Amino acid sequence: MSCYPSSTQRRHWTLSADEIARRRSEARARAIDAANESRAARTGDASAEAPPDPPTPEEEATLRRYYEVKIQKVCQAFSLPTKVRATAVALFKRFLTRTSPLERSHSLKVTMLTSIYVACKVEENYVSADEFGKGMQEDSAKVLAAELSILSGLEFQLVTYSPYRAVDGLAREIKPDVSEHLAKAAHAVCDAILLTDAPLIHPPGKLALAALRSAAANTADEPAVEELVERLGSGDASLLGDVNAEAMDAEAMDAAADLATDLDAVDALVEAQGSEPDEETARAVDKKLRAWHRGGRSGAGDGGEGEGDGGGAREGKRRKSAADERKRKEAAEDAALDGP
Secondary structure (H helix, E strand, O other): OOOHHHOHHHHHOOOOHHHHHHHHHHHHHHHHHHHHHHHHHHHOOOOOOOOOOOOOHHHHHHHHHHHHHHHHHHHHHOOOOHHHHHHHHHHHHHHHHHOOOOOOOOOHHHHHHHHHHHHHHHOOOOOOHHHHHHHHOOOHHHHHHHHHHHHHHOOOOOOOOOHHHHHHHHHHHHOOOOOOOHHHHHHHHHHHHOOOOHHHHOOHHHHHHHHHHHHHOOOOOHHHHHHHHHHHHOOOHHHHOOOOHHHOOHHHHHHHHOHHHHHHHHHHHHHHHOOOOOHHHHHHHHHHHHHHHHOOOOOOOOOOOOOHHHHHHHHHHHHHHHHHHHHHHHHHHHHOOOOO
């Protein structure tokens, strides 16, 4: 992680919790305003036929976390290395700080697959869009079409440092005082950390140390890990990779002194956000999101009085055909949540 201190991840994608909340709130407001303007343009009256309520911010968070779990499962299904999985989640997470799931122009499934596709390129483990499309029952053309939009949303800043390598490095620092199983257990904690906002707030070294501390809790490895935490908190923070070893100035020393507080904050985020959402809950929110995306469109073209018996029959057939097509699309959208 020697390059992390000067990376775009640290300079542009390490944010405060308040900044993350502000970006998401603004993105949500833009999406709702755009939807209202679009509906008003179709109906000619912004107050006519109010659409269903959009998912709440909490429900948006459930969907983000659900798809972050899906990213990990898809990567495992395609036997992709850990670095691809971590990068894909990071890109997906960053993109959705500035783009709301409420935006109709961005399907979460396509965003998920495109994040994995781009991560494969970034980590030099290329898998074609066609292969992803076939495996996930999605049109690969949609993935390719979304690529530039997502890259632009990320401002082409794709460098990602994950906590997994840092876990291995820190574990080596305290060997042979810890068991060989500690790093593996800490990797499992990192999987949970990826589902939280912690990767957007804390450097990978601190995430790795938090994972090690959590994995060692109530085990024979706990004393050695606590000794490492104490040593790093006393000023040797260069091992965490978020400061240059030769630049341990007063600011860096203060950061080291706050280490225990930051580790506790990571633990709290894992406790609150680090588990897979309930499947039925996620599907219900996804259905609500799709209803919001369709809001205000069902009345378009239902059109007035029948033109005699023949006109009424034709209108009835047209409505039935439209209803059948709508059901087919809804079934396909439901299937979008299936897969790994």
